[in-house]
Amino acid sequence: MRNARATSTATRFLGVRLTSEEESLLDGFQRTHGLSTRSDAVRALVRSASEPQPGSVELPPTLRGELEEIVENGYARDLEGAIALVSSLGLTELARTHSERLPALRDHARSVKERREGRRRADREGRGLLGR
Numbered sequence: 001m002r003n004a005r006a007t008s009t010a011t012r013f014l015g016v017r018l019t020s021e022e023e024s025l026l027d028g029f030q031r032t033h034g035l036s037t038r039s040d041a042v043r044a045l046v047r048s049a050s051e052p053q054p055g056s057v058e059l060p061p062t063l064r065g066e067l068e069e070i071v072e073n074g075y076a077r078d079l080e081g082a083i084a085l086v087s088s089l090g091l092t093e094l095a096r097t098h099s100e101r102l103p104a105l106r107d108h109a110r111s112v113k114e115r116r117e118g119r120r121r122a123d124r125e126g127r128g129l130l131g132r
Contacts, residue, residue, distance in 0.1 A: 010039070010043075016042075026038060026041055026042070027041075029041050029044075029045065064079075067079055067082040067083060067086065068082070070082040070085065070086070
């Protein structure tokens with residue numbers, strides 16, 4: 001069966017051996033995408049390999065370079081591992097900020113508020129004593 005969607009004639013034949021599991025996955029892909037033959041399903045998979053995947057993120061070159069350096073230095077196995085490492089370190093820092101630094105900032109803000117209220121109270125008392 002030839003597919004009506006094919007715009008150019010296939011010129012190469014590639015024989016590929018699949019496991020029964022891979023074959024059933026290919027058949028599922030074929031049914032899901034409404035393709036008439038397994039060859040069309042394979043062609044669709046090949047075409048989709050060059051398209052950006054949903055959920056994939058394009059990294060700025062400088063950030064990608066930093067992540068690749070982490071891999072080169074042996075801190076991570078691959079780029080995905082480097083992203084996981086950097087994310088973990090960032091989350092650790094965020095947790096530290098919430099558990100250590102924010103309470104200290106709150107305590108400082110409370111002490112400043114108490115000093116301000118103490119000065120206002122003293123000012124009111126002083127004005128009351130002076131009769132103003």
